[in-house]
Amino acid sequence: MLDIRLIREKPDFVRERLATRGGGDEKHIDELLRIDALRRKDETALQALNAERKKLSKDIGGRRSRGEESSELEDRVRQIGDDIALLNEQTSAADGQQRDLLLQMPNLPHVHAPVGRDASANPVVRVWGDKPELSNPLDHVALGVKHKLFDLERAAKLSGSGFICFTGAGARLERALIQFMLDVHTREHGYLELSPPFLVRRDCMIGTTQLPKFESDMYGLEGNDMFLAPTAEVPVTNFHREEVLRAEELPKKYVAYTPCFRREAGSAGRETRGIIRVHQFDKVELVKMTTSESSYGEHESLTADAERILQLLGLHYRVIELCTGDLGFGSAKTYDLEVWSPGQNAFLEVSSCSNFEDYQARRMNLRHKDADGKNRFCHTLNGSGLALPRLFAALIEAGQTVEGTIRVPEILRPYFGAVEIG
RNA sequence: GGUGAGGUGGCUGAGUGGUCGAAAGCAGCGCUUUGCUAAAGCGCCGUACCCCAAAAGGGUACCGAGGGUUCGAAUCCCUCCCUCACCGCCA
DSSP states (O other), X not given: OOOHHHHHHOHHHHHHHHHTTTXXXXXXXXXXXXXXXXXXXXXXXXXXXXXXXXXXXXXXXXXXXXXXXXXXXHHHHHHHHHHHHHHXXXXXXXHHHHHHHHHHSOOOOOTTSOOOSSGGXXXXXXXXXXXXXXXXXXXXXXXXXXXXXXXXXXXXXXXXXTOOOBOHHHXXXXXXXXXXXXXXXXXXXXXXXXXXXXXXXXXXXXXXXXXXXXXXXXXXXXXXXXXXXXXXXXXXXXXXXXXXXXXXXXXXXXXXXXXXXXOOTTOTTSSOSTTSSOSEEEEEEEEEEEOTTTHHHXXXXXXXXXXXXXXXXXXXXXXXXXXXXXXXXXXXXEEEEEEEETTTTEEEEEEEEEEOTTHHHHXXXXXXXXXXXXXXXXXXXXXXXXXXXXXXXXXXXXXBOXXXXXXXXXXXXXXXXXXXXX
16 A cells, blocks of 8 residues: 555656556545644644643542542543543544555556557566467467367366366376476575465455455455455465565565465456466465565566576566556555467467565554564565466467477476476 | 463563553663773663654554443453363364
8 A cells, every 4th residue: 555655745746657557546645735734733632632631640640549539530531531532532533534545556666667548558668589480370279179188178067167177188287387396486586485275364455456446356255354365466465464574585585386375256248268367276385575676677587587487397488567547555566577478479468577565564564674673564565476277278279289289398298207298 | 173371572570440652671872991802881762643944842553353231441341353271172
């Protein structure tokens, strides 16, 4: 969430930055300023009353211990107590309103973020590799059916549409990719592997900004106030919530494999063919916690770490930067990695690498000591490294041969156990 | 799920209604002493917010969380969360 002091001191700057998102959030700044001013006025008055009560109560204690009369003092304090109760209610109401508004307000896009309305304005940052030359390539659904890599009809019988059941070589390829990616990130890129819970508390979902605004996209548990994590970002970024980290232990670098659960409410019929958009999918996620000074450098290297997977697999991809209108709620800067899908003749998003600056950290109260011993909010970053179903789809489409088999990249051999499917 | 014991500052740990934001010790920082190391002595050493143009300074809140009792709560009562032990159940 945004720093109320920044809003107070530079409201025009905040308004201008928010306006680049095009979501109309800048309109709430005046309301926020009004509530903030009211809150501070009431808080000051409340503190004066508390000080008076504190002093008088001590006087009463002193008088009583000397056996003196104190009833008129007690009456006065009782009166003050009533005033305090009233003011207290007002200030905490204002405090709650302020917090609610701040939680609904997205992060400020970085000042250098490309300005644009939607995805069509996202600039391509770089391209790696070339499109494979395939004549009349099959798409991943046809390949999946042909080689019995997954069974969508039976998955629907179990859980409805939008679920995958990988089968045979498909299940093995899925597992091989997970293991391969975890090994690269832990052994070559220096991330510490976590295997976190998949169910998380409401506070964690607020911390990483899935809540309160996007609750309808989440799977919640009846009677438990817990949620199925929509991404490992939630448990991993919240791992150090409410902690004060030492500067020398930063950056923290974590990698985690988890399944991800998303209702995808409202997206029925959109990109829903095959395994491209589903309610449950596997993902390997990268998370970093850094200082404000190093976060943008760490953002570049995190993105490079995710790209490395596609390079090792020999898959053609491009990196785009999200423009202000397409940027995620909590992000200040995001690169998306898009892998080439020969079957669909399109690029598929397989990773989104974001710098949240201190936006999530402020919600989670995640801080670190700086050189002066002061507590400062960390910067948090994350990126998929990578998301499985789309990677899987691109991989089998790109690997298909004229003989009708699917070539598996050499580097997966130790994990998959074979170089070919079919 | 049941019963019992607990949750106090970076750590250990005292504190059962007032002068307690909290003893003491450890760790940390500064100074003094010292041939180095070590030791000793003295001082400093929580967080958030509010007031103040700012600094200096002042103030309020916080002893797991939230309510309640009281003139006054770390301390008494209630609910919840968490930890530990035992029982039940169980991969």
